[in-house]
Amino acid sequence: MSRTTPQFEIRDLNVFYGRTQRVFHVSVDIERYGITAFLGSSGSGKSSLLRVLNHTYDLFSDVRIEGNVLLDGEDLSLYGRNSTEIMLLRQRVGMVCQCPNPFPRSIYENVAYGLRLRYGYRKRQLDERVEQTLQRVGLWHNVKERLTQHALHLAAGQQQLLCLARALALEPDVLMLDEPCSLLDPAATYQIETLLQTLGQEMTIILTTSNPYQARRMADTTGVLFDGQLVEYAPTYCLFLESQDVRTVMVLGTNLYGAERKSAAMTELFGKTQVPVLVAIGEERMQ
Ligand SMILES: Nc1ncnc2c1ncn2[C@@H]1O[C@H](COP(=O)(O)OP(=O)(O)OP(=O)(O)O)[C@@H](O)[C@H]1O
Incomplete structure (x- = not known):
């Protein structure tokens, strides 16, 4: 390679x-x-x-x-x-x-589980790697006093960071x-x-x-x-400066591309100018 x-x-x-x-x-x-x-x-x-x-x-x-x-x-x-x-x-x-989707186990175990399986680490090495990995995703400060707590007690954003830590621990x-x-x-x-x-x-x-x-x-x-x-x-x-395809204009939406251009893309794709309700709602949601 x-x-x-x-x-x-x-x-x-x-x-x-x-x-x-x-x-x-x-x-x-x-x-x-x-x-x-x-x-x-x-x-x-x-x-x-x-x-x-x-x-x-x-x-x-x-x-x-x-x-x-x-x-x-x-x-x-x-x-x-x-x-x-x-x-x-x-x-x-x-x-x-x-x-x-953290494992239904402790915060510590979510990171340690894969490390133990993959590298066969003992407690001290595991502790070090769990700390390093949680530091890497910016969670350590928040969780260091409650590593044995159930992972599902974390807020949604923290759970997602923990899932990131779990994946990163295996050095992908x-x-x-x-x-x-x-x-x-x-x-x-x-x-x-x-x-x-x-x-x-x-x-x-x-x-x-x-x-x-x-x-x-x-x-x-x-x-x-x-x-x-x-x-x-x-x-x-x-892509955002000058898309080559009308379907891209549809996906990027009016806020990024201007209503006129999107309307033209709609006509080309669907043969009508009316923006489907779901597309309009989608744009409201996106920030
Ligand atoms: N396991 C499955 N069995 C049957 N159809 C499926 C399966 N997984 C996805 N599909 C269908 O394949 C199409 C693409 O789905 P996919 O989940 O890849 O899209 P997506 O862009 O990720 O959507 P979303 O953002 O809603 O997750 C959809 O029509 C979906 O219903």
């Missing part, structure tokens, strides 16, 4: 649930380091795409994948279901979900986050976004979001998903 090999190479990826295709012919390279965002409205295929990158689609019985995904040049389709390679893959490619090469801030308040969102910007300097971050403002704030590169198709993939500043 050369230093210039992309982190991920996705080639003509199709995802089917039963007989229904939901992701269509996605081909893209995801570069090493920095933040790549996949932006799209609900149901556009963001989670389906992420689940292919660390083989968590295996957990669903009716999913079928076509195409190839290479991580550091290695084809993931060669990995068998529930194989050791897949266990290792999920450590190399950590994942944080939309809904904070890639961290994927599926709409990590969509259920959080602005203060918690700010804390997580700031942390991700720091982490992006030392690892590859892949983020999904339905919020164009978040993609613009955070991402070096942004891909726009629309009905399971990757309609654009470009440096974020280019």
Whole structure:
């Protein structure tokens, strides 16, 4: 693998649930380091795409994948279901979900569990690594006096930081986050976004979001998903400066693009100028 090999190479990826295709012919390279965002409205295929990158689609019985995904040049389709390679893959490619989901155990145990399993650390090493990891995500100060408390007693934003710590403890090469801030308040969102910007300097971050403002704030590169198709993939500043595709204008919304341009995009896509109610509500919600 050369230093210039992309982190991920996705080639003509199709995802089917039963007989229904939901992701269509996605081909893209995801570069090493920095933040790549996949932006799209609900149901556009963001989670389906992420689940292919660390083989968590295996957990669903009716999913079928076509195409190839290479991580550091290695084809993931060669990995068998529930194989050791897949266990290792999920450590190399950590994942944080939309809904904070700490283990129903103590704050300490949420970070220590993976460390114990992966490295076989004893108590003193574990204590050190748990502290380092909680420091890294900015939680240590808040939780150091209550490490044995149940993780679900933490506030939602703190739970999400704990999930980040749990993934980071295993020293992944890639961290994927599926709409990590969509259920959080602005203060918690700010804390997580700031942390991700720091982490992006030392690892590859892949983020999904339905919020164009978040993609613009955070991402070096942004891909726009629309009905399971990757309609654009470009440096974020280019995408927001001058999009090449009317579907992107739809996803980015009137606040970023101007009502006139969006209205023209609507007409081109749907043959009418009326903005669907849900699109308008979505824009109110996005900050
Ligand atoms: N396990 C599944 N079985 C059947 N259909 C599924 C499954 N998972 C997702 N889908 C369908 O695939 C499409 C894409 O869903 P996906 O969750 O990837 O989109 P998304 O952009 O992440 O949406 P959201 O932001 O709402 O999570 C949707 O129509 C969804 O209903």
